[in-house]
Amino acid sequence: xxxxxxxxxxxxxMESERVRQREDLELIASENYVSADVLEALGxxxxxxxxxxxxxxxxxGGCQFVDIVEDIARSRALTLFKGSEGVNVQPHSxxxxxxxxxxxxxxxxxxxLGLDLSNGGHLTHGSPANSSGKLYKAVHYKVNxxxxxxxxxxxxxxxxxxxxxxxxxxxxxxxxxxxxxFRAIADEVGAILVADIAHVAGLVATDLHPTPFGLCDxxxxxxxxxxRGPRGGMAFARADLxxxxxxxxxxxTQGGPLMxxxxxxxxxxxxxxxxxxxxxxxxxxxxxxxxxTRLSERGFRLVSGGTDNHLMLIDLSDAPYSGKDAEAAxxxxxxxxxxNTVPNEKRSPFVTSGIRVGTPAMTTRGLDAAxxxxxxxxxxxxxxxxxxTARVEAVRAEVxxxxxxxxxPA
Ligand code: DSN
Numbered sequence: 001x002x003x004x005x006x007x008x009x010x011x012x013x014m015e016s017e018r019v020r021q022r023e024d025l026e027l028i029a030s031e032n033y034v035s036a037d038v039l040e041a042l043g044x045x046x047x048x049x050x051x052x053x054x055x056x057x058x059x060x061g062g063c064q065f066v067d068i069v070e071d072i073a074r075s076r077a078l079t080l081f082k083g084s085e086g087v088n089v090q091p092h093s094x095x096x097x098x099x100x101x102x103x104x105x106x107x108x109x110x111x112x113l114g115l116d117l118s119n120g121g122h123l124t125h126g127s128p129a130n131s132s133g134k135l136y137k138a139v140h141y142k143v144n145x146x147x148x149x150x151x152x153x154x155x156x157x158x159x160x161x162x163x164x165x166x167x168x169x170x171x172x173x174x175x176x177x178x179x180x181x182f183r184a185i186a187d188e189v190g191a192i193l194v195a196d197i198a199h200v201a202g203l204v205a206t207d208l209h210p211t212p213f214g215l216c217d218x219x220x221x222x223x224x225x226x227x228r229g230p231r232g233g234m235a236f237a238r239a240d241l242x243x244x245x246x247x248x249x250x251x252x253t254q255g256g257p258l259m260x261x262x263x264x265x266x267x268x269x270x271x272x273x274x275x276x277x278x279x280x281x282x283x284x285x286x287x288x289x290x291x292x293t294r295l296s297e298r299g300f301r302l303v304s305g306g307t308d309n310h311l312m313l314i315d316l317s318d319a320p321y322s323g324k325d326a327e328a329a330x331x332x333x334x335x336x337x338x339x340n341t342v343p344n345e346k347r348s349p350f351v352t353s354g355i356r357v358g359t360p361a362m363t364t365r366g367l368d369a370a371x372x373x374x375x376x377x378x379x380x381x382x383x384x385x386x387x388x389t390a391r392v393e394a395v396r397a398e399v400x401x402x403x404x405x406x407x408x409p410a
Pocket of ligand 1: 030122
């Protein structure tokens with residue numbers, strides 16, 4: 001690699017990160033390992049090309065080859081998500097996809113209704129710290145005592161606030177979304193309905209999670225979580241809304257598309273159309289079930305009591321340590337997770353009373369359900385024995401042995 005010769009400091013950091021990804025166990029629910037083909041597309045000469053506009057309607061010359069790539073990316077995305085009508089594959093991220101949908105659908109000051117951040121929602125669903133909470137009037141729904149979306153309260157808030165747009169989807173919600181119920185609420189109050197399926201996109205594509213297509217006016221997603229593509233986003237809309245959405249992506253919120261990333265998205269969508277991708281997603285779910293069951297047996301409380309998808313939230317409100325402490329303790333044994341707020345959170349988002357655990361990345365490296373149970377035991381041991389240096393070392397050795405048995409794909 002010439003970077004090693006020309007820019008050793010960057011080469012060394014990149015190599016250290018490669019080793020970290022290989023040796024440690026990745027349980028951040030929003031991360032995954034892409035294939036060698038996806039990496040090849042990301043490192044291609046397509047990064048050199050400006051291609052503002054859409055295939056066949058660009059503002060720059062020389063777009064004949066990137067047009068092929070973007071057309072294929074769009075058509076594969078539409079095949080992958082049954083019932084989708086139109087897609088823009090240019091959003092640089094999920095946040096950009098959401099910003100574009102808001103720009104297409106709303107006027108500044110309009111009301112949006114989304115899931116509360118500490119109940120699992122996302123910053124772009126109306127947090128005061130994000131443009132979605134600054135440009136629009138944001139109101140929020142929450143989960144009920146059982147940890148499920150409180151649909152009665154969603155209906156009550158919608159009737160009272162008359163939102164122009166209802167946002168569904170989450171960053172840390174372990175249960176299925178009921179888009180039929182949300183559609184009925186949106187219709188009753190005349191709201192636009194949006195689903196942000198960034199987390200569950202791979203499950204939706206393989207029919208292992210209810211689909212928002214045919215029910216929601218817009219659907220946004222990232223492409224790098226359960227979908228296992230490059231870091232990026234995309235936005236779908238009903239056919240009659242696509243013109244507005246396309247303008248909201250460019251020139252509304254972005255400049256030139258990242259054509260190398262769009263090529264990598266196309267490659268990932270082809271991979272996701274293979275029958276083996278269904279097997280992968282089934283295993284993601286089986287591993288999450290195995291881990292949730294074992295964590296519960298070991299006495300950990302999970303928000304909502306379990307999971308329907310690829311992630312779970314361990315509620316540490318009653319534990320003698322915080323989410324931040326747990327993240328650090330797990331880091332010491334080579335298990336990577338993120339601290340996460342839980343419903344009725346009493347601590348700050350930098351400390352928190354929970355951790356979020358997900359199975360997409362470990363499943364990509366081939367861990368099965370028995371090993372997922374073992375991972376749950378390793379998590380429990382690492383947290384319970386966090387002050388016992390010798391035991392911490394033993395757990396760390398077991399984590400690394402497990403990872404060594406399951407090489408990462410690229
Ligand atoms: N940061 C992503 C996640 O971890 O879920 C959401 O943007």
